[in-house]
Amino acid sequence: MLDEIQKRLLEEVADLHGVPEGAYNIRANGQKAARNTTADIDITTKTDKSGIDIKIKPHTKNQSVHIPVVISESGLKEVVYNDFFVGEDSDVVIVAGCGIHNCGTQASQHDGVHRFFVGKNSKVKYVEKHYGEGDGTGERILNPTTEVYLEENSYMEMEMVQIKGVDSTKRLTTAKLDKGAKLIVRERLMTHGNQFAESTYNTELNGENSGADIVSRSVAKDNSQQIFYSKLEGNAACTGHTECDGIIMDNAKISAVPALDANNIDASLIHEAAIGKIAGEQLIKLMTLGLTEAEAEAQIVNGFLK
Amino acid sequence: MLELKNISYSAESEKGGEKEIIKELSLRVEDGKFLAITGPNGGGKSTTAKLIMGIEKPNSGSIIFDGKDITDMSITDRANLGIGFAFQQPVRFKGIRIIDLLRIAAKRNLTVSEACTYLSEVGLCAKDYIDREVNASLSGGEMKRIEIAGIAAKNSKLSVFDEPEAGIDLWSFSNLIKVFEKMHEDKSKTIIVISHQERILNIADEIAVLSDGKILHYGKRDDILPKIQGTSSAINPCRAITG
Numbered sequence: 087m088l089d090e091i092q093k094r095l096l097e098e099v100a101d102l103h104g105v106p107e108g109a110y111n112i113r114a115n116g117q118k119a120a121r122n123t124t125a126d127i128d129i130t131t132k133t134d135k136s137g138i139d140i141k142i143k144p145h146t147k148n149q150s151v152h153i154p155v156v157i158s159e160s161g162l163k164e165v166v167y168n169d170f171f172v173g174e175d176s177d178v179v180i181v182a183g184c185g186i187h188n189c190g191t192q193a194s195q196h197d198g199v200h201r202f203f204v205g206k207n208s209k210v211k212y213v214e215k216h217y218g219e220g221d222g223t224g225e226r227i228l229n230p231t232t233e234v235y236l237e238e239n240s241y242m243e244m245e246m247v248q249i250k251g252v253d254s255t256k257r258l259t260t261a262k263l264d265k266g267a268k269l270i271v272r273e274r275l276m277t278h279g280n281q282f283a284e285s286t287y288n289t290e291l292n293g294e295n296s297g298a299d300i301v302s303r304s305v306a307k308d309n310s311q312q313i314f315y316s317k318l319e320g321n322a323a324c325t326g327h328t329e330c331d332g333i334i335m336d337n338a339k340i341s342a343v344p345a346l347d348a349n350n351i352d353a354s355l356i357h358e359a360a361i362g363k364i365a366g367e368q369l370i371k372l373m374t375l376g377l378t379e380a381e382a383e384a385q386i387v388n389g390f391l392k
Numbered sequence: 393m394l395e396l397k398n399i400s401y402s403a404e405s406e407k408g409g410e411k412e413i414i415k416e417l418s419l420r421v422e423d424g425k426f427l428a429i430t431g432p433n434g435g436g437k438s439t440t441a442k443l444i445m446g447i448e449k450p451n452s453g454s455i456i457f458d459g460k461d462i463t464d465m466s467i468t469d470r471a472n473l474g475i476g477f478a479f480q481q482p483v484r485f486k487g488i489r490i491i492d493l494l495r496i497a498a499k500r501n502l503t504v505s506e507a508c509t510y511l512s513e514v515g516l517c518a519k520d521y522i523d524r525e526v527n528a529s530l531s532g533g534e535m536k537r538i539e540i541a542g543i544a545a546k547n548s549k550l551s552v553f554d555e556p557e558a559g560i561d562l563w564s565f566s567n568l569i570k571v572f573e574k575m576h577e578d579k580s581k582t583i584i585v586i587s588h589q590e591r592i593l594n595i596a597d598e599i600a601v602l603s604d605g606k607i608l609h610y611g612k613r614d615d616i617l618p619k620i621q622g623t624s625s626a627i628n629p630c631r632a633i634t635g
Contacts, residue, residue: 303486331486371483374445375497375546376471385496389487 088114088156095156095185098217106181110152111138113166115159127151127178137167137199140180144173144205152181155198160190160224165197174205174237183215186226186252195227202233204240204267212244218251225253232259236267238293243270248283249391250276257285263324265293273302274391277310277338286315291324291353300328305387306338317345320353332361333390335383394421394444394550394582399453401439401605413439414450415605421550421598424579426572428596428613430588430625436605437586438480441554444584445477446470457550476548480555480586482539485526490538493526497546510541513574515567532559540571550582551575557589569595590626593617601625 088096092114100106109127112120116136123129126146130139140151153168172178188194204210218226228248236242248255261269269289277283289298298318306312318326330342344357364386372382396419405411414436421427429437442448444455446467454463462470471477485493494507508518514537524530526538536559543551557565569591576583576595585592593599599616601609609616620626 365483367479367483368485370447370467371479372496373467374447374471374477375493375542376468376499377496378468385488386485389485389489389492392487 088112088119089158091158091187092119092156095158095187095217095219096154099156099183099185099215100152100154100181106150106152108150108152109140111140113153113155115157116162116164124149132167135167136165137169140168140170142170142172142176142178144175146173146176146178148177150179150181154182155184155196156187157184157194157196158187160188160194160222161192163193163195165199167199168201170200170202172202172204172208172210174207176205176208176210178209179211179213181213183213183217184228184230185217186220186228188218188220188224188226189222190220190224191222193225193227195225195229197229197231199231200233201235202242203235204237204242206237206239208237208240210240210242212242214244214246216248216252216255218253226251227254228252229256230258232257234259234261234269236261236263236269236296238264239266240264241268241270244272246271246273248275250278252283253279253281255283255285257283259286260288260290261298262290263293263296263298265295265322267293267296269298269300271298271300271302273300273304275302275304275312276307276387276391277305277312278307279310280308281310282312283310284313284315287328288317288319289326289328290319290321291326292321293324294322295324296322297325298327302330303332303390304330304340305333305335305391306340307335308338309336310338312338312340313343314341315343315345316357317347318355318357319347319349320355321349323350323352324354326353326355327358328356329358330360331390333387334361334363393423393456393458394584395419395456396440396443397454397456399440399443399450399455401443401448401450413605414443416453417602417605417607419600419607419610421582421584423582425598426576426583426585426596427598427600428593429584429586429600429602430593430620431602431608432624435603437602438554440602441477441552441584441586444550444552445475447477471548474549476543476546476551478539478543478551478553478556480558482535484528484530484535488526489523490526491522493538493542494545497542499546502545507545510545511538513544513571514538514541515564516541533561533564536560537564540568544571544575549580550584553583553585553587555586557587557592565589565591588625588627590621590628593626
């Protein structure tokens, strides 16, 4: 059973107030806390290492899988491997996420390795939220690795959110796209205090008419630091767009390193990156509507990361 | 009532050194009036509007609003006291939707239908716009109309519009006139519009002509307009395009 802290973490990372409907696997402090499978979605524990296999049968439509992880034990470090096998012609929502509550002095760390094998013509929406809290001096560390394999004409939309409380994160996402496959990524990151976040995307557009749109919006406050790498590799007639939009505040630093490799004459790739502080005129505009400078700043940041 | 008393304002000039933009300017606007401020470019019109809102602070002189000295007040405090300001170049925001902006302006959780009314008044089909972000995807003309809808939603005692017609096409322009006429029906509200468009001057109660940081003419519309017609202070939009 989950305690109150774990329940609150669950709410933060998965918008869950209790056990979700459909298939789910809740992991708390390194142990399986709850699991439910359905006729179309099976979840089994890996035998060779820590983690689970999620198998979604072909033609599974309008179903969801929740696999949140909560950690409330200081000093717990774990590496978890989760593999998703999505059958052909499916349409599913997958919600993952990790919340750490650390009120101790030792670092708590969760490194999740997620692999997605998305079958032909399937559609997946993936939502991943990371959240940290707790008054302890122990660091809250999350290093997610995500591998995505998109088969012919499949579609995956990934919403990756890390807004609060994670001290250190190194995110690595790689994707390989077959013919006609599409990948949409919307990443939102906020760092504060002395936090550090690094996010890397390597996207290979291997099939004809494949397409990717990778957009990261981030806000760095206080003394925090962020690095964003995004590489698009166009190996066929394809379209790719990658964008990094960053707001820096206080003494924070953001680096954006977009890269394009066009290896085919019909590859069309675009990168955009813009980093800057909040524009003075934006603050003034909201102040003329009656907000204080601090309220205006919060409104701009919230909107930007929405 | 708004009163500017002996306002002077200087800013750093491009060539270095200080340039005096507003020189001992005094102006009184009674409640419920519609004042148009016109005059040649560089005469200090927009600066005067910014001084009223508190975006710029005068070097000397004082600004009195409803009997209160607001000279040292912040933009926020002036806004909450009942002053609104429409930007000449409306500001864009990534991630803030039109309905969010209207709600901030109204200071309450406007319903969708209330927000739609404000958009319809400026000629925007509400359902196409309400959830759109106030970002670079909107044209200059759309931004101007949203800016005016925001001022309507704020419903200030005094609303200052800095060149509301700039960047607006002719169709919008006639609608803009209607919007101002409608606002002016409420006699508890005071309107100041910075403009040199004759059609806007035509619906004002009073006109002030500002030149070289000073008031050149000030008085009732019918007295001032004949003096400035045909000059750059009263441009006819059709002539402006063909000429």
